[in-house]
Amino acid sequence: MSMFSLFSRRPLLSLTGLWVLLAVTAGPASAGWRDMLDKVIGGGDTPAATTGSAATTQAPAAAAPSSQEQETGLRAAISGFADAAVKRLGQDGGFANDPLVRIPVPEQLQSLKSGMARIGQESLFNDFEASMNRAAENGVKEAAPVFVDAVTSMSITDAAKIIGGADNAATEYFRSKTSDSLRQRLRPQIEKVTSEAGVTNYYKAIVDKAGFLASYLNKDTLDLDGYVTEESLDGLFAAMAEEEKRLRANPLGATSDIVRKVFDWFK
Structure with a gap:
C-alpha cells in the first residue's frame, strides 16, 4: 500500500499520526521532518522521551528567612x-x-x-x-x-x-x-x-x-x-x-x- 492511498483514505490523519508514519517509513532520513513537526505541535526538546529516562522534578528552593x-x-x-x-x-x-x-x-x-x-x-x-x-x-x-x-x-x-x-x-x-x-x-x-x-x-x-x-x-x-x-x-x-x-x-x-x-x- 502506498502513502498516497493512505492519504486518500484518511484525509483527516492528525499531525501526530503523520509523525509516526514518517518515523516508520523514512527512518533516519526523516529526522528533519520530526524536528519540524515537534515545533508545530509544541513538543520542543524532549530529552526524556528520546533517551527513555524518567524526567526529574526539582523541589523548589527554600525561601530565605524573613x-x-x-x-x-x-x-x-x-x-x-x-x-x-x-x-x-x-x-x-x-x-x-x-x-x-x-x-x-x-x-x-x-x-x-x-x-x-x-x-x-x-x-x-x-x-x-x-x-x-x-x-x-x-x-x-x-x-x-x-x-x-x-x-x-x-x-x-x-x-x-x-x-x-x-x-x-x-x-x-x-x-x-x-x-x-x-x-x-x-x-x-x-x-x-x-x-x-x-x-x-x-x-x-x-x-x-x-x-x-x-x-x-x-x-x-x-x-x-x-x-x-x-x-x-x-x-x-x-x-x-x-x-x-x-x-x-x-x-x-x-x-x-x-x-x-x-x-x-x-x-
Whole structure:
C-alpha cells in the first residue's frame, strides 16, 4: 500500500499520526521532518522521551528567612548558648576543672603567691583559689534568671549580619549589649556566694600568714567580689562562644526549628 492511498483514505490523519508514519517509513532520513513537526505541535526538546529516562522534578528552593524569623532565630540561639553555659559552669567543678574558665589568683597577689610558695605556704592560695571558683559556680546558678531576662529584653539590629558573621558574633553582640546590666545584677549574687564560700576568710588567712610580705599589697585596690564577678562573666561568655561555634559548625543539629532554618541558611 502506498502513502498516497493512505492519504486518500484518511484525509483527516492528525499531525501526530503523520509523525509516526514518517518515523516508520523514512527512518533516519526523516529526522528533519520530526524536528519540524515537534515545533508545530509544541513538543520542543524532549530529552526524556528520546533517551527513555524518567524526567526529574526539582523541589523548589527554600525561601530565605524573613527579618522577623532572623531575629527570632538569633534570640533563640543566644538563649540556648546562655542556658548551656549556665548549666555547664554552674555544676560542681564547672569553673575549677575547666582550664578555659578557671579563675586564678588575682594579679595583685601573684608575687605574694610565689614568695609564700618558697616557704611552703602555697596551700593557702590553693584554698583561696578553690573558694573563688566555687563561688562562681554557685553564682552563675543563682543568676540564671538574670541571663534569661537579658536575652529576652535586649534589642537586636541587623540580625542577618550577626548570623552570617564570625564564629562568636552572636555572643559578642550579646556581651556588648548586656555586660553592664549583667554585671550590676550578678554582683549581689556573687557577694552572697563569696561570703558563703569563705573567699574573704581565705584571703585574710593569706594576709595574716604573709606577715611583712603583706605590707607590699595595695589592699585598697583588691575588690574580691568585683574580681569574681568579672571572672564569672568572662567565663560565661567564653562558654557561650564555644556553644555558638558548635552550632555554626552543624546548624542542622539544633533542636529548634527556627534556629536550624536561619543558621543553616546563612552558613
